[in-house]
Amino acid sequence: MSTVTAVADLRAVRRRRQTLVVAGMVLVVLVAGTGALLIGAAGLTPGQAIAGALGLGDKGDVFIIQKLRLPRIEAAVVVGAAFGLAGALFQSTLRNPLASPDILGISSGASLGAVIGLLALGMSGVALSGLAFGGAGLVALAIWLLAWRKGLHSIRFVLVGVGFAYLCSSLVAWAMARAEENEAAGVLVWTVGSVSDIRGEQLALVAAGTLVLLGAVAVVSRSQGPLSLGDDNARALGVRVDAARVGALMLAVALVALATSAAGPIAFVALVAPAIARRLVNDGGAALAASTATGAALTLVADVVGQHGLLGVAAPVGIVTGLVGAPYLLWLLATNEKRSR
Amino acid sequence: MTNLRAEGVSLGYDGLRVIEGLDLTLPDGKITAVVGPNACGKSTLLRGLARLHPLDGGRITLDGADITAMPRKELARKVGMLPQSSIAPDGVRVAELVSRGRYPHQGWFGRHSSDDDAVVTTALESTGVAELADRPVAELSGGQRQRVWIAMVLAQQTDIVLLDEPTTFLDVRHQLDLLDLLTELNRDRGTTVAMVLHELNLAARYADHLVVMSAGRIVAEGAPSDVLTSEVVDEAFGLRAHVVPDPVAGSPLVVPVGRYHSSAVEPSAG
Numbered sequence: 001m002s003t004v005t006a007v008a009d010l011r012a013v014r015r016r017r018q019t020l021v022v023a024g025m026v027l028v029v030l031v032a033g034t035g036a037l038l039i040g041a042a043g044l045t046p047g048q049a050i051a052g053a054l055g056l057g058d059k060g061d062v063f064i065i066q067k068l069r070l071p072r073i074e075a076a077v078v079v080g081a082a083f084g085l086a087g088a089l090f091q092s093t094l095r096n097p098l099a100s101p102d103i104l105g106i107s108s109g110a111s112l113g114a115v116i117g118l119l120a121l122g123m124s125g126v127a128l129s130g131l132a133f134g135g136a137g138l139v140a141l142a143i144w145l146l147a148w149r150k151g152l153h154s155i156r157f158v159l160v161g162v163g164f165a166y167l168c169s170s171l172v173a174w175a176m177a178r179a180e181e182n183e184a185a186g187v188l189v190w191t192v193g194s195v196s197d198i199r200g201e202q203l204a205l206v207a208a209g210t211l212v213l214l215g216a217v218a219v220v221s222r223s224q225g226p227l228s229l230g231d232d233n234a235r236a237l238g239v240r241v242d243a244a245r246v247g248a249l250m251l252a253v254a255l256v257a258l259a260t261s262a263a264g265p266i267a268f269v270a271l272v273a274p275a276i277a278r279r280l281v282n283d284g285g286a287a288l289a290a291s292t293a294t295g296a297a298l299t300l301v302a303d304v305v306g307q308h309g310l311l312g313v314a315a316p317v318g319i320v321t322g323l324v325g326a327p328y329l330l331w332l333l334a335t336n337e338k339r340s341r
Numbered sequence: 342m343t344n345l346r347a348e349g350v351s352l353g354y355d356g357l358r359v360i361e362g363l364d365l366t367l368p369d370g371k372i373t374a375v376v377g378p379n380a381c382g383k384s385t386l387l388r389g390l391a392r393l394h395p396l397d398g399g400r401i402t403l404d405g406a407d408i409t410a411m412p413r414k415e416l417a418r419k420v421g422m423l424p425q426s427s428i429a430p431d432g433v434r435v436a437e438l439v440s441r442g443r444y445p446h447q448g449w450f451g452r453h454s455s456d457d458d459a460v461v462t463t464a465l466e467s468t469g470v471a472e473l474a475d476r477p478v479a480e481l482s483g484g485q486r487q488r489v490w491i492a493m494v495l496a497q498q499t500d501i502v503l504l505d506e507p508t509t510f511l512d513v514r515h516q517l518d519l520l521d522l523l524t525e526l527n528r529d530r531g532t533t534v535a536m537v538l539h540e541l542n543l544a545a546r547y548a549d550h551l552v553v554m555s556a557g558r559i560v561a562e563g564a565p566s567d568v569l570t571s572e573v574v575d576e577a578f579g580l581r582a583h584v585v586p587d588p589v590a591g592s593p594l595v596v597p598v599g600r601y602h603s604s605a606v607e608p609s610a611g
Contacts, residue, residue, distance in 0.1 A: 003462040003471040007436045010475050011453060014437070226444050228433075232424035235393050237497070238417030238445035284433025 014283050018290060021280045025293035032300045033073045037065060039308055071199035072307075074207065075262070076300040076317065079195055080269055082210045082259035084295015085217060085288060087270030088277065089252035092224055092286035093245050094154040100271035101136075101256040104161030107265030108168030109139025110257060114190040114264070115175050119183060126202065129261040132190070136257035139164050140249075152245050193266035193318030195303055206262045213255050217288065220247050224286045266299060266318045272325035273298050279332045298325050343419055343500040343533070344369055344404055345390060351398035352382065352389045359385045360557040362399065367501065367550075372527050373535040374544035377554035378578050383537045384425065384505050386554070390535070391422035391503050417445035421499035423490055425506050429478040435489050436474040439464055442496030464495040467529075468522060484515035491522065502526070504536040508543070516540065520547045545569050545592045553577045569593040 037049045044052065044061060051057035052065030083101075090099045101107045113135020117123040123131060143164055147157040176187050189197075198206065223244040226234040231241050256270065276298070277290035299317060306320035345367045352360040359382040367373050367390075375383045388394040390401055392408055401408050408416055421442075429438055442464065443457045465471040468488045473481065478489055487507060494502055504523070508516040520543060526532050538544040544551060545565040552562040553569070555577040561568045570593075574582045580597055587594040 003465055003474060004458050006471075006474045007440070007458045007461050007465070008455070010434060010436045011440070011458075222444075222447075225441055228430045229438075229441060230424070230427060232388075232393050232422075233427055235413065236391055236417065236422035236424065237441065238412075238414035240413055278432075282432040283437065284430035 017283070018281050018287070021277065021287075021290040022293045025290070025297040028297040029077060029293075029300055032297070032304050033077070036073050036300070036304045036307070037069050040064070040069065067199065071203050072195055072303070073300060075195040075198035075203055076303040077296040078203070078207045078210050079198070079259040079263040079266065080273070080299025081292045081296040082206075082213070082255040083266060083269040083299065084273035084277070085214065085292040086252040086255035086259070087272075087295070088274035088286055088288050088291035089217065089248050089255075090270070091274050092228060092288075093248045093252070094157055095228070095230075096154055096158055097275060098271070099154070099158050099161075100274075101252070101260075102265060102267060102271060103165060104143065104158065105163070105165030105168055106136050106140050106143075106161070106253060106256050107260050107270075108165050108172065110136040110260035111172050111190045111265055112168040113138070114261075115172050115187050118186055118190065119175055119179055129202065132264075133257045133261040135168075136260055137253065139168065140253040140257075151242055152249075189316065190264045192316050193260075193264035194316035195263050195266075195299070196307070196316070198262045202262055206258055209258045210255065213251055213258070214292070217248075217251050220244065220251070221286070221288050224248070224288070228284065228286065264318065266321055268322045268325050269295050269299055272321070272329050275329050276325070276332060279329075344402075345420065345501055345533070345535075346402045347386070347390060347399065348402065349399035350386075350389060350396055350401060352385050352394055353397050358397070358557070360389075363558060365552065365559065365562075367533055367535050370527070370531045370533055371549040372523065372547060373533075373550040373552060374548035375535065375537045375552045375554060376539070376541055376544045376577075377560075381554045381577075382557040383554050387422075387503050387505050387535065387537050388424070391420055392416060393422065393424065414445045417497065417499075419499055420501045420503065421494040421497040422503040423494050423505065423507060426509065427490055429486070429489075431479060433478055434474070435470060435476055435478055435481070435492075436461060436465065438478050438489055439492045439496050442493040445497060460498060461496050464492040467495065467526070468492040483510050484512075484518065487511060487515070487519060488522065491519070495526070499532075501533040501535070504534070506537050506539060508538065508540065516543060523547070541569070541574075541595045542587065542592075545594070546587060546590045565592050569595065
């Protein structure tokens, strides 16, 4: 076999593998989504569910499918995809597998914004989401200002971010401790994350925003390959490193802020989905598409598990993501390690 | 042909000047080696030439045009640079790493074309790593890995290639191997090569043009046989040494004296 074909073959193999991972995750989404449409307090047959989704058949079924079950599935997929992609961008841009919006305090910034809106200003709905979005953006900006020293230094960015994560979490805990019992329940959603109440206009807004950001990421993602070789190599290959990283991080922050403003900080998805995706694709790249699909699959599966009390109690998605995602990641790490030694 | 020049260049880190008002022209189509003691600014100079380090003063020109006014991608199609101790990401395979060298030749939505494959293949073959094409870079030996990085720079297809200590961490056989490879590249393709080297004697043997630096300035430059005298070694490194003809190549061979073992002859002047 000549070297030219070997080079082309390797590329084909890589692309096939990437497609396979994305397709696998989409399949998980379809299976879990179908399951979520069918199971529930009102047991529907597949026929009733399809009819309901199309707006046909019994009015009650249509309501259950279109107003309750479908939005929740869509919300889990959209928000999960946003978290997965954002995490992958953070991790590849900062070249640190621990760099994710939960650890960098950007999610906690969103929580803090929402909690302030909820408790101090008595806000709700879209205004509250706006405040959460602002909180995430503000924390990102603050990390930025404190971490920038004639260029972006990954470790500094991560350390400053961890500082903000603690600061924001402490303030949220303090606010919760002061809150009345009935208010505290509302606050809890903003600290754990949930996709159960995203529907209608809000869902459309988040979905449209996520789609736009996905497109933007696709445009800038080409520089991620050279960037993974380090700043000097990337510059030598013609990448405007600071601009590329600033751009990628801004898109990642926007994705997180958007998703968190609707669903709260769903734990772990942004950290674990890219790690899983990279393990599965394993080409040394950022695995952006696979991370997006993995985030969606992970979040939806976690929500189905949590919603139907498969853990013995109905739990919001944010609690389950860690329980589902962490063991899977650990299993992947353990098995991959053995194969490569 | 392309001509890379530093004109009155000053470089430094956070207000600390490392190089002040330095002039250097890389001879076209030749191999230039830059030597000097640790912290003399030789790596910084090379990084400046490749626009990896911002200039505090002066300018660097490529065929007379200021490189800072050039889009980075355009510069990357003309000047290739292999920085010190590059680390490949986990899981990346040889052909993939080498393919990254095609980045400056691809557009915004650039996909790899069959032309790219051909260039990558040539790069793999001329560095002798073709049979490793689908192996993970992390599993290779140090010598193989360095060849792969050089293949990546070759895939960039630049007329000028800069290398920052390409032989560090290699044993002596692999050092020679690598320098032979760079010589072939220079002779077969006419590529201008400039590299920072630690090993004086290999620099003297392989370079057409030798630049000796000390404390941020050029102590001497020119043909190795003219430049590398015991005075220059003493001035640059603060080291007494004999300089004798290399029995293999006839280039100057530096034999350092040191504080012990200096029994026989005093170094001759000249």
